[in-house]
Amino acid sequence: MRPTWLLLIALALGATTVPARAADGEPGRVPITRVDRLATAAPEGDAATAAAALRAAPESAWSSTGSASQLGGAVDGAGWWRVHPGAGDGPLELLVYHAFSAELAVFAPPDYRPQRASIFDRSGNTGHSRRTLAFDLPEPGPVYVHARGVRYPLQLAVMDSDAHHAEDHRHVRVLWMSVGLLFGIAVVVLLFWSRLRERMYLLFSASVALQLLYVLMAYGDAYTLSGIDRLARFGVEGIWFVATLSTLVTVLFLLDFAALRTGSPWLARALWLVGVLAPALLLVLLVSPLPSDKSWFPPVGNGLLLLANALAIVTLLRVWLRGGRYAGYVLIGWVPLVAVSTARALQLSAGVPLAPWLEYGLPVMQVFAAMVLLLGLADRMLTFRRERDAAQADADHDALTGVLNRGGLLRQLDRALLDARRERLPLSVLFLDLDHFKQVNDTWGHPVGDDCLRRVTEVVRGQADGEGGQVLGRIGGEEFVLLLPRHGRRHARDIAERIRLEVVEACRQVREAPVALTLSVGVAEARPDDTVAALLERADAAMYRAKGEGRNRVVVVDDAPA
Numbered sequence: 003m004r005p006t007w008l009l010l011i012a013l014a015l016g017a018t019t020v021p022a023r024a025a026d027g028e029p030g031r032v033p034i035t036r037v038d039r040l041a042t043a044a045p046e047g048d049a050a051t052a053a054a055a056l057r058a059a060p061e062s063a064w065s066s067t068g069s070a071s072q073l074g075g076a077v078d079g080a081g082w083w084r085v086h087p088g089a090g091d092g093p094l095e096l097l098v099y100h101a102f103s104a105e106l107a108v109f110a111p112p113d114y115r116p117q118r119a120s121i122f123d124r125s126g127n128t129g130h131s132r133r134t135l136a137f138d139l140p141e142p143g144p145v146y147v148h149a150r151g152v153r154y155p156l157q158l159a160v161m162d163s164d165a166h167h168a169e170d171h172r173h174v175r176v177l178w179m180s181v182g183l184l185f186g187i188a189v190v191v192l193l194f195w196s197r198l199r200e201r202m203y204l205l206f207s208a209s210v211a212l213q214l215l216y217v218l219m220a221y222g223d224a225y226t227l228s229g230i231d232r233l234a235r236f237g238v239e240g241i242w243f244v245a246t247l248s249t250l251v252t253v254l255f256l257l258d259f260a261a262l263r264t265g266s267p268w269l270a271r272a273l274w275l276v277g278v279l280a281p282a283l284l285l286v287l288l289v290s291p292l293p294s295d296k297s298w299f300p301p302v303g304n305g306l307l308l309l310a311n312a313l314a315i316v317t318l319l320r321v322w323l324r325g326g327r328y329a330g331y332v333l334i335g336w337v338p339l340v341a342v343s344t345a346r347a348l349q350l351s352a353g354v355p356l357a358p359w360l361e362y363g364l365p366v367m368q369v370f371a372a373m374v375l376l377l378g379l380a381d382r383m384l385t386f387r388r389e390r391d392a393a394q395a396d397a398d399h400d401a402l403t404g405v406l407n408r409g410g411l412l413r414q415l416d417r418a419l420l421d422a423r424r425e426r427l428p429l430s431v432l433f434l435d436l437d438h439f440k441q442v443n444d445t446w447g448h449p450v451g452d453d454c455l456r457r458v459t460e461v462v463r464g465q466a467d468g469e470g471g472q473v474l475g476r477i478g479g480e481e482f483v484l485l486l487p488r489h490g491r492r493h494a495r496d497i498a499e500r501i502r503l504e505v506v507e508a509c510r511q512v513r514e515a516p517v518a519l520t521l522s523v524g525v526a527e528a529r530p531d532d533t534v535a536a537l538l539e540r541a542d543a544a545m546y547r548a549k550g551e552g553r554n555r556v557v558v559v560d561d562a563p564a
Contacts, residue, residue, distance in 0.1 A: 030161050030162045030164060030165020030166075030168070031159065031160070031161050031165060032087055032088045032089070032090035032094055032160040032161065032162070033070070033088045033160075034070040034071065034085060034086065034087055034088065034158060034159075034160055035070065035086045035087070035088055036066060036070055036085075036086045037066070037067045037069060037070055037071075037072070037073065037083055037084070037085050037086070037158065038064035038065060038066055038067065038083065038084040038086075039064065039065055039066075039067050039073075039074070039075045039081060039082070039083050039084075040056065040059075040063060040064060040081065040082035040083070040084075041063060041064060041065040042059075042063045044082055049107045049109075049116060049148045050107075050109075050116050052082070052148070053107075053109040053114060053116070053146045053148070054114070056082060056084075056146055057114065057146070064084055067083070069155075069353075070158075071157060071158055071159070071355065072155045072156060072157050072158055072353050073098070073147060073149060073152070073155060073156040073158060074155040074353055075155075076149065076152040076155075079150060079151055079152045079153065080148075080149065080150040080151075080152065081148075081149060081152070082146065082147070082148050083146070083147045083149075084144050084145070084146055084147075085144065085145040085146075085147060085158065086144055086145075087139060087142070087145065087160040088160070089142055090160070090162060091162065092162050092163070092164075093138065093139070093140065093162065093163050094138075094139040094160055094161065094162055094163075095136045095137060095138060095139060095160070095161055095162070095163060095166050096108060096110070096136070096137045096139055096145055096147075096158065096159075096160055097134040097135070097136055097137075097158065097159045097160070097161060097166060098134060098135045098137075098147075098156050098157070098158060099133065099134050099156070099157040099158075099159070099355075099356075100133070100156070100157065100350060100356075101119075101120060101121055101135050101156060101222070102121065102153060102154075102220065102238070102241075102350075103151045103152075103153055103237070103238035103241075104120065104149050104150070104151050104152045104153070104156060105118070105119075105120040105149065105150050105151050106118065106119055106120065106135060106137075106147060106148070106149045107147070107148045107149075108137040108145060108146070108147050108148075109145065109146040109147075109148075110137065110138065110139050110140065110141075110143070110145045110146075111139075111140070111141045111142070111143035111144075111145075112140065112141045112143075114146070117137045117138065119135045119136075119137070120135070120151075121135070121221070121222025121225065122222070122225055122234040122237055123225065123234070124225055124231045124234050129167075130166070130167070130170045131170055131173055131174050131177070131221065131222075131223055132221055132222025132223050132225070132226065133170065133173050133177075133221055133222070133223075134159075134166070134170065136166060139160065151238070153300065153351075154350050154351045154352075154353060155352075155353025157353075157355050157356075173362075176362050176365070176366070177217075177221065177223070177362075177365055180217075180365035180366060180368065180369050181214055181217070181218065181365070183369045183372070183373075184210055184211075184213065184214040184365075184368060184369060184372055185211075185214060187210055187369075187372045187373070187376055188207045188208075188210040188211040188214065189207075190376075191203050191206050191207040191210070191376065191379070192204070192207040194379075195207060201258070202255065202258045202259055202379075203379070205251055205254050205255035205258065206255050206259070206375065206376075206379065208251045209248065209251045209252045209255050210368075210372050212244060212247055212248035212251060212252075213248055213252075213368050213372075214368070215230075215244050215248075216241070216244045216245050216248055217364065217365050217368065218230070219233065219240065219241045219244060220241055239288060239296060239299075242288060242296075242299055242300070242303060243285060243288055243289070245303070245307075246281045246284055246285055246288070246303055246307075247281075247285065249277060249281050249307055249310060250277065250278055250281040250282060250285075252277075253273060253274070253277030253278050253281075253310060253314065254278060256273075256314060256318070256332055256336070257270055257273065257274065259328055259331075259332065259375070259378065259379070259382070260318060260321060260326060260328045260329040260331075260332050261321065261326060261328060261329075262317050262318070262321055262326075262329070265320070265321030265324055265326045265329065266317050266320045266321050266324075269313070269316065269317040269320060270317060272313060272317075273310065273313050273314055273317050276306065276309055276310045276313055277310035277313070277314065280306055280310075281303075281306065281310075284299070284302065284303060284306065287299075304347070308344070311340045311344070315333075315337060315340070318332050318333050318337075319333065327381075328378055328381075328382060331374055331375060331377065331378030331381070332375065332378070334374055335370060335371040335372075335373070335374025335375050335378070336371050336374075336375070338367050338370065338371070339364075339367040339368060339370070339371040342360065342363035342364055342367045343364055343367075345360060345363075346360050346361070346363065346364055397409075397410075398410030398413070400475075400476045402452060402455060402456070402476075403455055403456055403459040403476055404459070405459055405474045405475055405476050405482070406473065406474065406475035406476070407475065407476060407477075408475065408476070408477040408478075410475060411473065411475025411476075411477055411483055411485075412534055414473045414475070414485060415431070415473075415483075415485055415534050415537070415538070416534050418473070418485050418487050419528060419532060419533075419534065419537070421487065422487065422528055423530060427487070427488050428488060428489060428490040428491075428527060428528070429485070429486070429487050429488070429489070429527070429528040430486045430489045430490060430491050430493070430494035430525060430526065430527045430528070431483060431484070431485060431486070431494075431525070431526050431527075431528070431537055431538065431541045432483065432484040432486065432494060432497070432498050432501070432523055432524070432525055432541070433481070433482075433483055433523065433524040433525075433526075433538070433541035433542050433544065433545040434458075434462070434481070434482040434483070434484065434498075434501070434521050434522075434523050434545070435480060435481050435482075435521060435522050435523075435545050435549070436454065436455075436458065436480040436519060436520075436521050437519070437520045437521055437522055437549070437553040437554060438520075438553075439451065439454070439479070439480035439519075442454060442517050442519065446512075446513075446515040446517060449513070450512055450513050450515050450517065453512050453513055454509060454512050454517060454519055455476075455480070457505075457508055457509050457512060457519075458482070458505055458509065458519070458521065459474070459476075459482070460508075461501060461504045461505050461508050461509075462474055462482065462484060462501055464504070465497060465500045465501045465504055466484060466486075466497060466501070471485075471486075471487040471488060472484060472485060472486055472487075473485040483538070483541070484497075484501075490527055491525055491526070491527035491558050491559070491560075492558075494525050494527070494558075495525050495556055495558050498523040498525055498556040499556055501521075501523070502520070502521060502523055502554065502555070502556055505519065505520065505521050506519075506520055506554070520553060520554035521554070522545055522548035522549045522553050522554065522555060522556075522557075523545060523548060523555075523556045523557070524540075524541045524542060524543065524544025524545030524546070524547065524548060524556075524557055524558075524559070525541065525544060525556060525557070525558040525559065526540040526541035526544055526558075526559040527559070540559050541559070543559070544557045544558065544559045545557070
């Protein structure tokens with residue numbers, strides 16, 4: 003199947019599997035009438051004290067955000083908002099989507115007790131994923147929200163509990179299906195590396211694992227898993243670290259897999275500087291105590307990521323246009339992932355609600371990219387195996403005649419002897435030697451002699467083709483050996499006679515030279531205790547008897563196997 007069709011199928015599957023977020027007017031969703039932002043200085047004291055003061059604040063202290071579906075207008079990543087939910091039936095929940103680094107405190111009627119949450123919370127189990135932070139709304143009335151660590155406008159919704167549960171279930175289904183596939187691919191490739199010890203497989207496995215971890219941390223679900231939840235203490239800086247390390251490892255994998263260093267050395271060097279060295283320096287600065295303020299990291303890291311992605315695409319295109327097969331795999335699998343993740347980040351930063359295909363495009367495209375690159379690794383392994391087999395074939399075959407050389411034939415004969423003993427079937431060997439071949443070379447020249455060797459090879463192959471399992475090899479200048487599995491010596495003698503007679507007819511004249519070539523053949527059948535050397539020695543002795551008796555004849559070793 004063509005890679006382009008793989009991409010189209012993956013996009014179609016993604017479109018049919020991603021869940022849709024409930025829209026206003028759908029069952030279970032309650033419209034928000036208005037969202038106000040505190041326009042004056044926040045009251046002093048903790049959040050609970052400030053919330054009590056804000057409930058008594060005049061209306062002039064608030065200004066409309068202009069949107070009833072987001073918390074916008076944060077100052078230095080913090081702010082107070084007043085949300086006016088509409089009326090609904092049953093218990094309602096205020097949902098904050100994709101809170102990321104934000105820490106929220108919600109004060110709802112009737113008692114306005116604080117409800118605090120962030121994706122980094124390790125305690126408690128609400129029964130929902132961390133895609134949304136959910137806050138109970140027991141009674142109607144304005145809800146006060148305090149947030150800090152806000153990096154982009156946060157999307158809001160009010161739903162009843164059943165609708166939220168159904169929407170969250172659809173989210174969990176898609177997310178964990180993607181996580182399961184990514185985990186499986188990472189483990190399989192890691193097993194390949196454990197056997198092959200080629201760093202490309204280790205880099206690919208690490209890249210997939212880091213992307214998986216990043217998705218779980220960005221959604222917040224990583225902090226609900228035992229063991230991984232310890233990463234919560236690093237907060238948003240832990241997410242930055244994993245994302246940057248993922249970029250570094252992925253670029254190293256691309257450089258190796260797509261052969262960018264040989265396909266475009268200068269661009270590959272620039273990509274290494276931007277995608278490997280620079281991220282490594284950023285990671286050092288991120289974990290170092292100085293500077294203590296890490297607010298510079300997101301713009302610098304994101305800018306570097308965009309530059310590395312753009313440079314990688316240009317390099318891959320250049321190498322692919324020059325015939326780089328594996329650069330094409332990366333372009334098909336990795337570029338859609340880059341496009342989706344970039345579009346997703348831009349929309350979140352702009353405070354635009356994510357469409358379902360874009361929200362879940364990240365894990366779905368991660369799976370697609372991993373599958374395409376895994377297919378590329380399999381194709382690469384197949385190509386290397388073919389090259390290895392071709393090299394082995396070249397090493398085992400005679401360049402002049404195309405039949406096995408001495409080493410290749412001896413290995414085949416050893417295997418044939420083992421098979422014959424195991425299956426208790428006969429095995430015979432023909433030892434063929436061209437008569438007066440040196441005289442042919444001396445009289446007519448080596449080109450005629452070479453053609454004689456080729457002609458004899460064609461004759462032997464033609465006569466033996468219908469017998470099944472035969473192996474022909476050239477073990478000396480004018481000496482050939484034909485292996486005949488499942489053939490006793492009498493049957494082998496008949497084949498030898500046919501070959502001898504056909505050589506007489508086919509080699510009367512070669513290259514218009516009247517060479518009148520003949521051959522002498524020795525036939526031996528394998529004994530149960532035979533070795534390769536012993537069997538060949540008996541066949542060779544029979545061939546010399548044929549020469550001693552006048553040449554152009556077949557002699558059979560007449561000892562029956564014990």
